[in-house]
Amino acid sequence: MRERFGLASPATRSEPPMSSPRITPRAQDYSRWYQDVIAEADLVDASPVRGCMVIKPHGYAIWEAIRDDLDARFKATGHVNAYFPLFIPQSFLSKEAEHVEGFAKECAVVTHHRLKATPEGVIPDPDARLEEPLVVRPTSETIIWHMYGRWISSWRDLPILINQWANVVRWEMRTRPFLRTAEFLWQEGHTAHASSEEAQEETRRMLDVYRDFSEQILALPVVRGVKSASERFAGAIDTYTIEGMMQNGWALQCGTSHFLGQNFAKAFEVTFQNKEGQLEHVWATSWGVSTRLVGAVIMAHSDDDGLVLPPKVAPIQVVIVPIYKAETRQTVIDYCERIAASLRPGIRVRIDDRENLKPGAKYFEWERKGVPFRLEVGPRDVEAGTAMVKSRLGGDKGSLTVDEGLGAVVQGMLDAFQQALYDRALAARTERTVEVDSYEALKARLESDAAWFLVPWADDAENEAFIKTDCKATIRCFPLEGQEQAQGRTCFYSGRPATHMAIFARAY
RNA sequence: CGGGGUAUAGCGCAGCCUGGUAGCGCGUCUGCUUCGGGAGCAGAAGGCCGUAGGUUCGAAUCCUGCUACCCCGACCA
Known part of the structure; x- marks a missing residue:
């Protein structure tokens, strides 16, 4: 029986390869290789709860190195840490329409506050049902903006530059260690500003913090870009991303930074009096990276003999x-x-x-x-x-x-x-980033060998959705650099005038 | 939620067809000898055979229900 996450020891599998009898070679089965590397490096253990993972000391130490370095970078850019509660009143999640849409399907809900012993074991005590159910945070925008509403009244209260290190829960259907788990550790920065410009500047600043961190500390080159509407964070005006390429040519979103506009300020009625004495809604950002980065490091650098770590995060x-x-x-x-x-x-x-x-x-x-x-x-x-x-x-x-x-x-x-x-x-990454001039060429290359496809694109959600269904490639981002190359060109898919340069790829 | 599979020692598996004292490898423990690329020998511990019922003199094995997990599809940091 293969355990959760397939982390059972592969030591006695048949057909042992020459180099290491314990690890399936990348070329043979990439996904199994990833799981073998994690098992052999003793990074995690299976949890009795489906989709969760126990992070063992050698795996947690990698996260600690990531956390410590990032934390110093946040402080250096003027941010402070705080902590908001795990539980969020259920009603909060319904205040921002798109936000609800994005997270409703994957929330864990607490309905009781006491257990009761019965002959069959303990059950939630029917007499201890909560007045209002509590949602285990899938992200903290709602509770944070509820609080910001109490803290902000004047332009003198702004900006607020808070980060928190926390766990969040998203009840995912399919999980993979580090890359997607039901509970994960992350940091979420939530900032409040007096102007749109200042908030957008913050969004970009933190994206650059992530980019620099990823390249300097994780030794992982990333592309900065903007998400298309369909890949955007629920409730954001713009979602920026850093995307890294894994050894199988797939993309991994390694960090995101969102310009939230006034969406949450309006939903939670957070206003401030500006210097002119007028009442205005507050401008917001949020940004985060998670334990997924540990998965990124593993996938980007390891080989058929096991884990390879950049010295800066090596325990x-x-x-x-x-x-x-x-x-x-x-x-x-x-x-x-x-x-x-x-x-x-x-x-x-x-x-x-x-x-x-x-x-x-x-x-x-x-x-x-x-x-x-x-x-x-x-x-x-x-x-x-x-x-x-x-x-x-x-x-x-x-x-x-x-x-x-x-x-x-x-x-x-x-x-x-x-x-x-x-x-x-x-x-x-350079070798596997290719430019194609037709959708057929993209599909042909995908079948032989995954890659990133840099293409001129006429933004269209329907076409994007079709391509995703058809060949599983999605728009990873519109890269910040080189957008001018779209001018005067036609969309590789529709033939219409291109609005963006886009990177298509298969992604985790 | 649909399709397919699996459940026996910490892990990987055999045994089941053809019912009769539960086995192998790795790991673990003890001792001795080893130590410049995965040590050897000797001994030992460890299992209500997922769960509930049925058939039978007798069930890991046959039958039925349930549960959990894995793989493939529909959602996603």
Whole structure:
């Protein structure tokens, strides 16, 4: 029986490939590869509740690295953290028409506040039904704008630049670890402004924060763009996105930033008195990234031997594996401790001194877990003042001199590793981003090999919907850069004058 | 919600057709020997065979109901 998420150990599957008997090769079955990589790296475990996942320490540490870096970026751009409640009065969800439409189908609802013991086990106590049911937040716009209504009365109260780190629940039909789960962790920024211009500026600013973060920290090149009407956030005027390409050529929405106009201010009657003394509705933005980013990192960089992590989010950047016999053990371990001490605190290093595993087994384990560099240290190294080093990206083992310069050398290697991942991902994306001049050409290419299609497009929701049904490709975005190329061209699908340059792709 | 499948040890599976003491691999535990690329030997622990009923002297095995999960389709950060 395959467990939820298919995370059962694949160790004893038939037809073991040569490289790693535990991980299905990408070329054979990409989706299974993804699940195998996660299982072998020990990132998550199945939950007894369908569609939820337990994030284990090695997986959670990746999220913590993401969170800590982003949090610093939010603070640096003037934002502060706050926390709003998990439960939202049911009536709040119905205040903004499009918002209701977008989320109603996937909300978990709390109806009772007490259990009652019966012979068959506990049941919700019929006498403890809530006056008004509570919705478990699928996102927090409604409760936040309810509160902002109480906090805002004057232009002097603006802007409000609040972010919150929280969990949200969306009762999805189909789930995949990290990429789509019923409950996930994220941050949601919610800002309130005195003018449309200022709010739009904020929307774009945070999109750029995400772009820079993604490229610098996740080593993942992304395209910034605007969503088409059908892919827009429910309740937004404009939804901006950063889209990343995964190794199978599919797109993954990695972050979104919404210009909400005055929609929520009107729904929750949030007004302020401007400098001229007139009453005006407040302008809003919201923006978020989630634990999906962990999935993005996994899919973008890992290989058939398991997880590959950018050093900046790797829970362990360097693992030291001591090699010894009984009589040399203490000497070798002491030497390893000295090396580790010289790398800390700038570098996240761990000594694997478990005695029940041979060095080779440790090598394979840390490779599966995505540690960028491994140092192998045996008696000969102690003698020579050296350490063998092996990169997770492959290549021969090298020898490092253990002296006061070691920290700088290793840091340089980590930086180069980070850059190499980015370069590799960018090259792959460039190679698989193609321009086609007809819908037939798009379909033909999709059947052989997924890619991103940059095409001139005459905006039309019906045509967009047909294409989605017909070949599963959707408009990922209208890229911010290069829109002028649409001028004077005709739509690749309808032949009408193009209104946008669009990127079509299959997406998660 | 429609179609197809599965349910036996922590995990992966065999046993079921042809009813008769529940097995294998991995993992786990103990001990000894190992240790520069996935260790070897010896011993051990661990299962109401998803659940409720039926047939039978006897059910993991045959029959019926239920439940859960997986895959394929309709929704989505």
